[in-house]
Amino acid sequence: QIFFITPTKFRAEQKADLTRLGQTLAHIPNLFWIIVEDADEPSEMPTKLLERLKFTSSVHIVARTPPEIRRNESDPNWKFPRGVAQRNAALEYLRTNHRSFKKSVVYFGDDDNVYDWRIFDEMRRIEKVGVWPVGIVGGTIVETPILAPNGTTVINFTSIWKPERPFPIDMAAFAVNLALIVENPTAEFSNHVPRGYQESHFLESLGLKRSDLEPKADFCTKIYVWHTRTENTKLLKRDRQRLQNPESLNLIEKDAIL
Amino acid sequence: QIFFITPTKFRAEQKADLTRLGQTLAHIPNLFWIIVEDADEPSEMPTKLLERLKFTSSVHIVARTPPEIRRNESDPNWKFPRGVAQRNAALEYLRTNHRSFKKSVVYFGDDDNVYDWRIFDEMRRIEKVGVWPVGIVGGTIVETPILAPNGTTVINFTSIWKPERPFPIDMAAFAVNLALIVENPTAEFSNHVPRGYQESHFLESLGLKRSDLEPKADFCTKIYVWHTRTENTKLLKRDRQRLQNPESLNLIEKDAIL
Ligand SMILES: O=c1ccn([C@@H]2O[C@H](COP(=O)(O)OP(=O)(O)O)[C@@H](O)[C@H]2O)c(=O)[nH]1
Ligand SMILES: O=c1ccn([C@@H]2O[C@H](COP(=O)(O)OP(=O)(O)O)[C@@H](O)[C@H]2O)c(=O)[nH]1
Ligand SMILES: [Mn+2]
Ligand SMILES: [Mn+2]
DSSP: OEEEEEEEOOSTTHHHHHHHHHHHHTTOTTEEEEEEESSSSOOHHHHHHHHHTTOSSEEEEEOOOOTTTSOOTTOTTOOSOSSHHHHHHHHHHHHHHOTTOTTOEEEEOOTTSEEOTHHHHHTTSOSSEEEOOEEEETTEEEEOEEEOTTSSOEEEEOOOSSTTSSSOOOGGGEEEEHHHHHHOTTOOOOTTSOTTOHHHHHHHHTTOOGGGEEEOHHHHTOOOEEOOOBOOOOOOHHHHHHHTSGGGSOHHHHHHHO | OEEEEEEEOOSTTHHHHHHHHHHHHTTOTTEEEEEEESSSSOOHHHHHHHHHTTOSSEEEEEOOOOTTTSOOTTOTTOOSOSSHHHHHHHHHHHHHHOTTOTTOEEEEOOTTSEEOTHHHHHTTSOSSEEEOOEEEETTEEEEOEEEOTTSSOEEEEOOOSSTTSSSOOOGGGEEEEHHHHHHOTTOOOOTTSOTTOHHHHHHHHTTOOGGGEEEOHHHHTOOOEEOOOBOOOOOOHHHHHHHTSGGGSOHHHHHHHO
């Protein structure tokens, strides 16, 4: 079983992004989709999407980012981490409801990245933590682990940004065995680590070391995931304001975004 | 048969976008994908993608945008139209190779939009030209045709930008019967019409009037397509320059974008 965890927050493009992602995931065998809405109450849209696409293995939960951490609309380079409360809620959900699932992996899949279907096959044989390259991320064309000549040990990384991090890799670059999450009940993400240290903090809290990394994607030579971003649409002032209060929208506008 | 025409141009996110779109289209019944690369020579990537996803009904052709029309990297609001040469090449391809296909429709599907699978069912019963709403486009949450109380005639449009256009709708808002394209051999897109007039110019060159529009998507009440855009990645200077000369990239970087 692959547990695919998607934090997701309200914005004009959210429904479009989730629809596209859901269609990507719908026919992956043994995939369990965990949608974690950044909201106080679950909204109808993700639930209806899961139903429509016939996800039998799925759940829709909520976890609100605390107000002081929440991203400001006007700040594209918001310095607080994104998705922390949501990913932690998913970890708790797994510990409570799926503790006994053997041979399962957990992957954090944002709503706007691109996933080649082949990435999911790479996740099916992971002992502790699998790792692979990610396309267009960190200001570079590729970030990838570098392997020793034996082809099985990760000895370094190509990341240019903060290469001194214990694990200088993106959230999309790894998947971990569910057993590790159950055995390390306090492992989690944190709003109080420096920028770029989420992945390192989480992997260290699982007791992992660099030597535990298992290279996948044909010995880290293939790109099966890209850290794309969906452009924030420049809405006219009228619609930008009305979006603040979605209940004010007319029926068809609601269908576009809710 | 649905002929789905995708103009596509080289950029860091092109392979990611085409992969995601290909996976969206792969299981749509009776869909024929026409990829038109904005290039002098076809590159390997689209061909390999079509093979990998087992598109038996597909073709990969090229048509280069003339240099004076080609978009400048640094200009996000480039005033020349996009995809004109490519869409015209696809029309020629259809007239030459598929003239006798009865009951087929032609749809223009950009590589970075979001297509709900349900849009394809709406295209299967079109006499002349089907039309439907589009999400997040033209600075607004929705652009949609407005229907008369009878529910079958389009009497107006919600577009705010240049509402005086004969057909104030987006490229993603309509599909036309292939027969019209064959019967009107000079119908095409043009680099010499004012901004926003591509759709109007093309539909008029097919001899269509507003009264020919057939409302789809549950009488234009449902959103099945969104005009999303993939953000232009801010690459570090080093990679931005190397991207200009893709042959200079190492193997894994090539796998990310070529
Ligand atoms: O306050 C926030 C910001 C982001 N996200 C989600 O967290 C993930 C990562 O956010 P984003 O894509 O904005 O990050 P980036 O692309 O900059 O890495 C996405 O699935 C978002 O929908 C969230 O739930 N709450
Ligand atoms: O010089 C160009 C510019 C764009 N395109 C393609 O034409 C379509 C529309 O372009 P774009 O998405 O940039 O337009 P917008 O989102 O601004 O409508 C896309 O599939 C592009 O890949 C192209 O083939 N050549
Ligand atoms: Mn993202
Ligand atoms: Mn586009």
